[in-house]
Amino acid sequence: MAFTDERVKNEIESFNQGVVERNPAEYEFHQAVREFTESVMPFVMDNEEYADGHILQRMTEPDRIVIFRVCWENDEGHICCNRAWRVQFNNAIGPYKGGLRFHPGVTQSILKFLGFEQVYKNALTGLPMGGAKGGSNFDPKGKSDREVMRFCQSLMTELSRHIGEDTDIPAGDIGVGAREISYLFGQYKRLNNRFVGTLTGKGLSFGGSLIRSEATGYGVVYFTKQMLAHHDIQLDGKSAVISGSGNVALFCAEKLLDEGVKVLALSDSSGFIHDPDGIDSEKLHWLRELKFVMRGRISEYVDRYPSADFFPDQRPWVIKADLAFPCATQNELDINDAKALIDNGVIALAEGANMPTTLEAVRLFQDNEILFAPAKAANAGGVAVSGLEQSQNAIRLAWTREEVDEKLKQIMKHIHSQCLQYGNGSDGKISYVDGANIAGFVKAADAMLAYGIA
Ligand SMILES: NC(=O)C1=CN([C@@H]2O[C@H](COP(=O)(O)OP(=O)(O)OC[C@H]3O[C@@H](n4cnc5c(N)ncnc54)[C@H](O)[C@@H]3O)[C@@H](O)[C@H]2O)C=CC1
Numbered sequence: 067m068a069f070t071d072e073r074v075k076n077e078i079e080s081f082n083q084g085v086v087e088r089n090p091a092e093y094e095f096h097q098a099v100r101e102f103t104e105s106v107m108p109f110v111m112d113n114e115e116y117a118d119g120h121i122l123q124r125m126t127e128p129d130r131i132v133i134f135r136v137c138w139e140n141d142e143g144h145i146c147c148n149r150a151w152r153v154q155f156n157n158a159i160g161p162y163k164g165g166l167r168f169h170p171g172v173t174q175s176i177l178k179f180l181g182f183e184q185v186y187k188n189a190l191t192g193l194p195m196g197g198a199k200g201g202s203n204f205d206p207k208g209k210s211d212r213e214v215m216r217f218c219q220s221l222m223t224e225l226s227r228h229i230g231e232d233t234d235i236p237a238g239d240i241g242v243g244a245r246e247i248s249y250l251f252g253q254y255k256r257l258n259n260r261f262v263g264t265l266t267g268k269g270l271s272f273g274g275s276l277i278r279s280e281a282t283g284y285g286v287v288y289f290t291k292q293m294l295a296h297h298d299i300q301l302d303g304k305s306a307v308i309s310g311s312g313n314v315a316l317f318c319a320e321k322l323l324d325e326g327v328k329v330l331a332l333s334d335s336s337g338f339i340h341d342p343d344g345i346d347s348e349k350l351h352w353l354r355e356l357k358f359v360m361r362g363r364i365s366e367y368v369d370r371y372p373s374a375d376f377f378p379d380q381r382p383w384v385i386k387a388d389l390a391f392p393c394a395t396q397n398e399l400d401i402n403d404a405k406a407l408i409d410n411g412v413i414a415l416a417e418g419a420n421m422p423t424t425l426e427a428v429r430l431f432q433d434n435e436i437l438f439a440p441a442k443a444a445n446a447g448g449v450a451v452s453g454l455e456q457s458q459n460a461i462r463l464a465w466t467r468e469e470v471d472e473k474l475k476q477i478m479k480h481i482h483s484q485c486l487q488y489g490n491g492s493d494g495k496i497s498y499v500d501g502a503n504i505a506g507f508v509k510a511a512d513a514m515l516a517y518g519i520a
């Protein structure tokens with residue numbers, strides 16, 4: 067039975083009002099649920115098994131949240147204390163899976179939005195993974211390696227009770243890269259006396275998968291290529307602006323260069339650099355050293371490459387480019403940024419970060435028929451290769467770079483086709499946001515209904 071738009075709208079409003087009341091002041095979580103329900107509610111109302119099963123109410127309550135204290139000693143011998151969380155959101159289709167974020171701004175709301183979105187992203191990959199997210203308000207910036215090690219070991223001492231290779235498999239996210247995963251995995255192994263794949267993103271000599279570091283950024287580009295090709299647009303010859311200069315941003319830039327795209331800008335939390343000559347592979351190689359080894363600031367780029375400019379405390383969306391890739395953090399692209407990109411003729415945007423675009427900005431892009439690839443679809447390559455890392459650990463084999471890269475391409479292609487299947491509107495236009503949300507929803511919801519009331 068079809069419902070009038072007004073009934074759907076009222077249902078969305080009253081559902082989200084309930085979410086806000088039950089989760090006071092968790093603004094990022096409210097935003098993620100609203101975006102999801104705006105896509106999914108009409109589908110739920112048209113399919114009574116979902117409505118009767120109160121599936122959206124069940125899906126917006128996490129299975130559990132573990133909150134704990136992490137005490138550690140700094141290099142001066144002072145005792146420091148942080149808070150950590152693991153939000154195990156939903157394991158209907160597989161063990162919990164999702165990254166850990168270390169950033170001073172981490173809150174329960176942020177980890178709940180990330181864990182919620184992870185459920186549907188992981189479902190889209192086609193691999194058996196539930197959704198979780200965790201992290202701490204610990205700031206790795208400015209800490210010595212030993213301090214980071216002591217923090218990671220202390221955090222894992224508690225976290226290890228709640229995870230396992232068939233229970234919950236954490237990985238990296240903002241502030242958690244190869245160094246942190248190594249310390250965390252080392253401590254997990256020591257505590258359990260078992261060498262199993264309970265974390266992903268591990269070093270290659272101890273169970274890591276080739277292409278995992280590159281996977282999120284590469285996957286964003288593979289998805290964008292599919293989306294453009296579907297609209298008869300070529301990637302080759304385009305220009306791009308990227309935010310961030312971490313794992314996702316730098317490997318997104320690398321793959322764009324391979325595809326013949328000119329990369330004009332990158333950023334970090336202190337501002338952005340604009341290089342009108344383009345950031346080529348030699349410059350990118352230097353940036354990787356700067357960020358992953360020297361742990362420096364993006365502003366140092368202009369000392370080395372004086373043809374570029376640094377814009378302190380600004381975001382890169384004012385630069386004219388065909389393509390935009392927000393790859394830093396949530397809500398880093400608002401309606402004014404969207405207007406600037408649209409005025410400058412942007413064709414497409416793909417979210418490398420999780421929820422980087424505000425709801426108003428997403429709507430503006432869609433109203434202006436800008437191709438918009440949401441995070442759940444576009445950045446799923448990272449967790450997909452994490453899933454492949456788990457498979458390799460389980461069979462005690464390591465696949466080649468080419469094998470993993472080919473599987474990643476196929477997974478991104480499959481995600482694109484699911485977006486088309488569920489996102490094709492009655493007006494003939496494709497909404498990748500609706501497509502990703504509904505496709506992910508159907509998979510997780512069907513599993514939940516099959517289990518009965520739980
Ligand atoms: N690492 C992964 O495999 C995946 C990461 N993501 C998402 O991609 C985004 C980036 O993650 P990573 O590259 O892994 O982290 P990272 O720690 O390697 O890099 C984060 C980048 O964002 C910048 N940044 C952080 N907070 C910022 C702020 N408030 N304003 C401006 N810039 C800021 C940092 O300066 C840095 O350049 C996050 O939203 C993360 O959740 C999504 C899927 C997988």
Ligand SMILES: O=C(O)CCC(=O)C(=O)O
Pocket residue numbers: 163164165166184187235236237238239266420445446448449450452
């Ligand atoms: O590889 C993973 O398990 C985590 C990836 C992740 O945190 C994400 O997709 O946002």
